Amino acid sequence: MTATKGITASRLNLWYTKFRALTGVDLEIRHGLVTGLIGPSGCGKTTLLRCFNRINERIAGVRTEGKVEILGEDIYAPSVDLVELRRRVGMVFQRPNPLPLSVRDNVLFALRTHRSGGSLSRSEGDLAVEASLREVGVWEALRDRLDRRATELSLEQQQKLCIARLLPLQPEILLMDEPCSALDPSATQRVEELIRKLRGRYTIVIVTHNMAQARRVSDECIFMLLGEVIEHRRTEDVFLAPQDERTANYIEGRFG
Amino acid sequence: MAKGWSKTRAQVERAKERVIELAIAACGISAVVFVFAIIYFVFREAAPLLFGGLDIGQFLGSPEWYPDSVSNKRYGALALIAGTLSVTVLAMAIAVPFGLGAAIYVSEFSHGRTKEALKVVIELLAGVPSVVWGFIGLVVINPIIIDVFNTAVGLNVLNGAFLLGLMSVPIMVSIGEDALKAVPDTYREAAEAMGATKWQVTWRVLLPAARNGLLAAVLLGVGRAVGETMAVLMATGHAVHIPTSPLDSVRTMTATIAAELGETAKGSDHYRILFVLGALLFAITFVVNLVADVAIRGVRKR
Structure with a gap:
C-alpha cells in the first residue's frame, strides 16, 4: 500500500531569482507521522515546507525544479488544481494569522471557499464550527464569542483557531511553520499537546528552531543545512546517535 | 582658546536650528490660518443677509432663483x-x-x-x-x-x-x-x-x-x-x-x-x-x- 508515503520529493531544487535555496532535496515523509524539520536559520526548511502546498509561488522570482508527490500525486504537474491541493494540504504559519473576521467566519472561510456552488446552511456551519473548535480545545472558551473578531483573541487561541479552520476541509497533510514561536512556554506546551492529539490522523510536518520541541513532538526528524537534507531518521536516532558529523555538531549546539 | 571657539560655534548652530524650526512651524500653522481666514471671509460676506432677513425656508425649500428680478427678487x-x-x-x-x-x-x-x-x-x-x-x-x-x-x-x-x-x-x-x-x-x-x-x-x-x-x-x-x-x-x-x-x-x-x-x-x-x-x-x-x-x-x- 502506498498510504505510508505521505510526501515524497525527488531532485527538488528551488531558486529565489538567483539564490539557490534548495539543492537536490530527496526525501520521503511517512503518512500519519509527525515529522520535524530542523536546521539553522536560512537552511531552507521553511522554503521546503512551502513547496508542499506551492505557496512559494506567491513570491515573484521563485523557480522550482524537480518533483513533489503528495499521497502519490505529482503536485507540480500542469493539471494540478491549486485550490484542491490547498484543501488537502493545510498550513499553519509562524505568526498566528486569523483573518480579520469573526471567529465563526474564520472557521467557515475555507469551507465556503471550496463550496462556490452550493451555499452552506446555518446548521451545517454551526456543526462544523463546534466540531473544529472542540478538536483544538477552544470550544468551551470561545462558544460565547463566536461573533468576536478573531484578531482580538489571545495569541494561543488565535493559533489554535488557525489550526481549527483547516479541519472542516478534512485535509490529509498539515504543514506547520514554527507554530509556537510567537507563544509563551505554557501556550507552547498546550499547542504541542494538540499536535500530538492530531498525530495519526494527519501527516504533520513541523518546522522548528527549537530542538527540544522537535524532540518532544516529532516521530521523525529531518536535519537540513544550506538547502540540503543531511539526515532523516527516527527522532530519537537523530538526537541520540546522529550519523552525520554536521548533525551531531548542530544538535550539540556547536553552531546554529 | 579652542574651547571658546567651539562654544560659539555650538551657539550659532543652536540659533540656526531654532530659526529653521520656527520657519517650519510657521509653514505648518499657515494651513490652519488660511482655512480659518477663508471661513471668516466667506461668512463675513454672507452674514448680513444670513442673519438679517434671509428666509432660510425659502432659500432651502424653493426652486425659484430670481436674483435679478426687478419687482420680486x-x-x-x-x-x-x-x-x-x-x-x-x-x-x-x-x-x-x-x-x-x-x-x-x-x-x-x-x-x-x-x-x-x-x-x-x-x-x-x-x-x-x-x-x-x-x-x-x-x-x-x-x-x-x-x-x-x-x-x-x-x-x-x-x-x-x-x-x-x-x-x-x-x-x-x-x-x-x-x-x-x-x-x-x-x-x-x-x-x-x-x-x-x-x-x-x-x-x-x-x-x-x-x-x-x-x-x-x-x-x-x-x-x-x-x-x-x-x-x-x-x-x-x-x-x-x-x-x-x-x-x-x-x-x-x-x-x-x-x-x-x-x-x-x-x-x-x-x-x-x-x-x-x-x-x-x-x-x-x-x-x-x-x-x-x-x-x-x-x-x-x-
Whole structure:
C-alpha cells in the first residue's frame, strides 16, 4: 500500500531569482507521522515546507525544479488544481494569522471557499464550527464569542483557531511553520499537546528552531543545512546517535 | 582658546536650528490660518443677509432663483442644490465602480510594469485642468449624447456626471490603493493557503479589511465632485431647474457662484446670497471630508 508515503520529493531544487535555496532535496515523509524539520536559520526548511502546498509561488522570482508527490500525486504537474491541493494540504504559519473576521467566519472561510456552488446552511456551519473548535480545545472558551473578531483573541487561541479552520476541509497533510514561536512556554506546551492529539490522523510536518520541541513532538526528524537534507531518521536516532558529523555538531549546539 | 571657539560655534548652530524650526512651524500653522481666514471671509460676506432677513425656508425649500428680478427678487436655492446633488450622485454611480475597480486592479492584480504605467497614467488624469474637461464635455460628449439619446441638447446632468466621474477616479484610485496596500500580506497568504482564489481573497478578506479606507476614498471623490466648478459650468446646460431625468439640464451651486458673482454689486443682496451658497457648499464639503477623515482613522478600533 502506498498510504505510508505521505510526501515524497525527488531532485527538488528551488531558486529565489538567483539564490539557490534548495539543492537536490530527496526525501520521503511517512503518512500519519509527525515529522520535524530542523536546521539553522536560512537552511531552507521553511522554503521546503512551502513547496508542499506551492505557496512559494506567491513570491515573484521563485523557480522550482524537480518533483513533489503528495499521497502519490505529482503536485507540480500542469493539471494540478491549486485550490484542491490547498484543501488537502493545510498550513499553519509562524505568526498566528486569523483573518480579520469573526471567529465563526474564520472557521467557515475555507469551507465556503471550496463550496462556490452550493451555499452552506446555518446548521451545517454551526456543526462544523463546534466540531473544529472542540478538536483544538477552544470550544468551551470561545462558544460565547463566536461573533468576536478573531484578531482580538489571545495569541494561543488565535493559533489554535488557525489550526481549527483547516479541519472542516478534512485535509490529509498539515504543514506547520514554527507554530509556537510567537507563544509563551505554557501556550507552547498546550499547542504541542494538540499536535500530538492530531498525530495519526494527519501527516504533520513541523518546522522548528527549537530542538527540544522537535524532540518532544516529532516521530521523525529531518536535519537540513544550506538547502540540503543531511539526515532523516527516527527522532530519537537523530538526537541520540546522529550519523552525520554536521548533525551531531548542530544538535550539540556547536553552531546554529 | 579652542574651547571658546567651539562654544560659539555650538551657539550659532543652536540659533540656526531654532530659526529653521520656527520657519517650519510657521509653514505648518499657515494651513490652519488660511482655512480659518477663508471661513471668516466667506461668512463675513454672507452674514448680513444670513442673519438679517434671509428666509432660510425659502432659500432651502424653493426652486425659484430670481436674483435679478426687478419687482420680486427670490432666492430659492433648491434647484441649485438639486443640480449639485443630481450631478454628484450620478457621477458617483459612474466613478465608484470604476475607481474602486481600478484600485483593486492596480493593488492586487497588476504587477511590475503594468502597475507602474497605470499609476502614472492615473496621476496624469488627475492633472487635467477642469476647463479642459469642460471643453471635452462641450465638444465631444455633447454631440454623442444628442446622437445616442436623441435629445435636443447634450449639456445636462449625464454629461456633467460623466466628467465629474472621470475627474474623481484618480483620487479614489490612489486612496483606495493605499487602503488595500495597508492590509497586511499575511491575510492574503492565509487565505490563499486555504485555497482561496485571488478574487475570493479580494472580495471576502481585503474589501472588508480595507472598508474604512475605501469609504474614505469614495468620500474624497464625492468632495471633489461637489466642489468642482468649471467643468460642470460648461457641461450641464446652465438651466435652473430641478431635474427629473439625467437628460435634463441643470445648474449647480458652484456654477451659479462662478457665473453670477462677477455681475453683482458688492454688498448687494444678490452678492451676499452667493456667499451664503458658498458657505453652504463649504459646510457640505467640510462634513464630507470630516467623515472621510474619521473613516480613514477607523471609527472602530482594530
